[in-house]
Amino acid sequence: MSVRLDKKLASTGTKFKLFSQPRFLQSFREPETVYVSLPPGQVKPGPADDRMYVVDAINKRPYRFFQGPPYVGESNPPVQPGPDGHFDHLDANSREFACATMYATVRRVLDIWEDYFGRRIEWHFSGSFERLELIPLIDWDNAQSGFGFLEFGFGRTANGTIDHSRPYAENFDVLAHELGHSIIFAEVGIPQQPTDDGIDYGGMHESAGDLVAIVAALHFEKVVNVLLEKSCGNLFMVNELDRVGELSDSREIRVAFNNVRMSEVNDEPHDRSVPLTGGVFDVMVEVYQKGLVKRGLITQDLATRSTQGPGGSTDLAGIADEFKAAYNGNEAAFKEELLAARDYLGCLLAQTWQSLTPDFFTYHQFLTRLLRADLKLGGAHQQSIRECFAWREITPPPGLVSASLRKLQSCGFHPAKPPASLADVDEESQRKPVVQAAAE
Ligand SMILES: [Zn+2]
Structure with missing residues (x-):
């Protein structure tokens, strides 16, 4: 969601509180206020709206294959809004808070991505169900998303029992990632050809889940502030994870800021997703750095030396010092450029995903669609995209290269x-x- 629209929602949306990162982390102990796009009064008890509803099921077993909504068993009463129509009055240690958080997270992430798509994102299960069913707290040490539902339990303790202090329903990254899968099911579809092994399709799906989550996480003040403060604005250095302190524990941060290439991964979807996610995220960091150079906040020379591509320097400590000097006193300007680059990436991905077809999908096709999407947005970053993907070894398939050679x-x-x-x-x-x- 663009900075401008986000500001507007602060005066028109319905208020919730949620944790952007696990609450046991010192910097993230207090929940942040977020606004969903519906005005107060339009988010009904549950919480519920026209796209999704929470049902706080009691004594429910996880849905099994071919089971699904609507849940009609025993449940707690719907969570009520405060007298002003907002839901930010709930005790952060209550069951009601977890229910409201699950709704607010999914609704907020959907709002963000519908803004980047410039339209409503229809559910892929809309032929069967009108709304997404959200079940926040079943007694299970796991979570799952299925056809028309998200159903969440709890994390595990060190000795393997259910850890009731860590409900997945309060984990922003996990919920956002699962919604990312729903967006790809809706916008790209599923391979239909039996001879298609779908290896790159599987990697793209996992990558999309992570990218949906990280772009959404970059809408939290605290996440953006900690990221910039700890790195002094040098985002290419974030893969030295100790630099971002507590954010090092965030799976989404780890996945976004990685330096893995295609030759280092196998066909397993999560493994294969890593270089694609990294390549896409590098594009965002390049755009951010271009913005810094344009405003005279860093030199082109420093930008070039800080990358991992051609011209990159190994003097990491020296680069860190130069960024520190540039960042101090210019914190607000660095933040503006990061948010502008985030919004460019959101629009770029929305354009790209909606142009993909699922059958015989390859990462190279993703690259060509990404370039086309950039052209639609003004075409300012064609070479950066090519260079970021080349570094990740996302190259044309050999068949395409040989078939392209045409003698008279x-x-x-x-x-x-x-x-x-x-x-x-x-x-x-x-x-x-x-x-x-x-x-x-
Ligand atoms: Zn996934």
Whole structure:
């Protein structure tokens, strides 16, 4: 969601509180206020609206294959809004808070991505169900998303029992990632060809879940502030994870800021997703750095040396010092550029995802669609995208390269034989083109 629209929602939306990162982390102990796009009064008890509803099921077993909504068993009463129509009055240690958090997270992430798509994102299960069912707290040490529902339990303790102090329903990253899968099911679809192994499709799906989550997480003040303060604005250094302190524990941060290439991963979807996510995120960091250079906040030389591509320097400590000097006193300007780059990435991904087709999908196709999406947005970052993907070793498949080589004969033409002597050249052949059609 753009900075501008986000500001507008603060005066028109319904208020909730939620934790952007696990609450046991010192910097994230207090929940942050977020606004969902519906005005107070339109979020009904549950919470519920026209796209989703929470049902706080009691004594429910997890849905099994071919089971699903609507849940009709025993449940707690719907969570009520305060007298002003907002839901920010709930005790952060109550069951009601977890219910409201699950709704607010999913609704907020959907709001953010619908803004980048510029339209409503329809559910892929809309042929069967009108709304997404959210079940926040079942007695289970796992979580699952299925056809028309998200159903969450709890984390595990060190000795393998259910850890009731860590409900997945309060884990922003996990919920946002699962909603990311729903967006891809809706916008891209599922491979239909039995001969398609879908290896890159699987990697793209996991990557999309992570990218949906990280872009959404960058809408939290605290996440953005900690990221910039700890790195002094040098985001290419974030993969030295100790630099971002507590954010190092965030799976989404780890996945976004990685330096893994295609030659280092296998076909397992999560593993394969890592270089794609990293390549896409590098594009955002490049755009952010271009913004810093344009405003004179850092030099082009420093930007070039801080990348992992050509021109990158190994003097990491020296670069860190230069960023520190540039960042101090210019914190607000660095933040503006990061949020602008975030919004560019959101729009770029929305354009790209909606243009993909699922059958025989490859990462190289993703790259070509990403380039087209950038052209639609003004085309300012074509070379950055190519370079980021080349570094990740996302290259054209060999078949595409060999099939692209077309000699004249491949096209049904053949070069004309040179005449034996000038005397052999009659008037008519002089009028013929050098290249003649083979059918002649
Ligand atoms: Zn996933």
